[in-house]
Amino acid sequence: MNLHLECRKEDKGHNFSVGKIVGWSIVGVIVAIVFAFLFGWLVKYLWNNTLVSIFSIKTITYWQAVGLLILARLLVGGLGHKPPPHPPKHLRDKIHRRFHEESCEQETDSEMKKHYQQFWEEKGEKLLKEYVDEKIKSDKNQ
Numbered sequence: 707m708n709l710h711l712e713c714r715k716e717d718k719g720h721n722f723s724v725g726k727i728v729g730w731s732i733v734g735v736i737v738a739i740v741f742a743f744l745f746g747w748l749v750k751y752l753w754n755n756t757l758v759s760i761f762s763i764k765t766i767t768y769w770q771a772v773g774l775l776i777l778a779r780l781l782v783g784g785l786g787h788k789p790p791p792h793p794p795k796h797l798r799d800k801i802h803r804r805f806h807e808e809s810c811e812q813e814t815d816s817e818m819k820k821h822y823q824q825f826w827e828e829k830g831e832k833l834l835k836e837y838v839d840e841k842i843k844s845d846k847n848q
Contacts, residue, residue, distance in 0.1 A: 746772040
């Protein structure tokens with residue numbers, strides 16, 4: 707408990723594991739692919755069910771719909787990537803606290819693991835024997 711409070715006082719940065727970063731990257735790519743397929747299908751569906759009946763034009767395939775999405779992006783959005791606006795300060799603080807608390811929990815766990823073996827060698831067996839003796843005595847008294 708004491709280690710956790712000390713951790714909150716110090717800001718040691720974020721401890722992101724490589725596995726966590728790779729995992730979230732894979733999830734992001736999968737979500738992007740799913741959305742790309744959904745948007746392509748949506749454009750095809752809307753084109754074939756509205757424009758064909760209104761203007762009597764040809765139906766399009768899925769890949770033509772994806773091409774229309776790309777063309778619309780080029781015409782309206784351009785090629786460049788605009789940096790996202792910064793989130794408001796209260797959201798930045800909330801995000802910082804969430805990641806900071808997560809890193810503090812990891813640090814506390816690693817501190818506990820580091821001292822566990824030493825504790826067990828110095829006090830653990832003795833405390834365990836005392837505990838078992840107390841339980842045996844209490845079981846006999848009942």
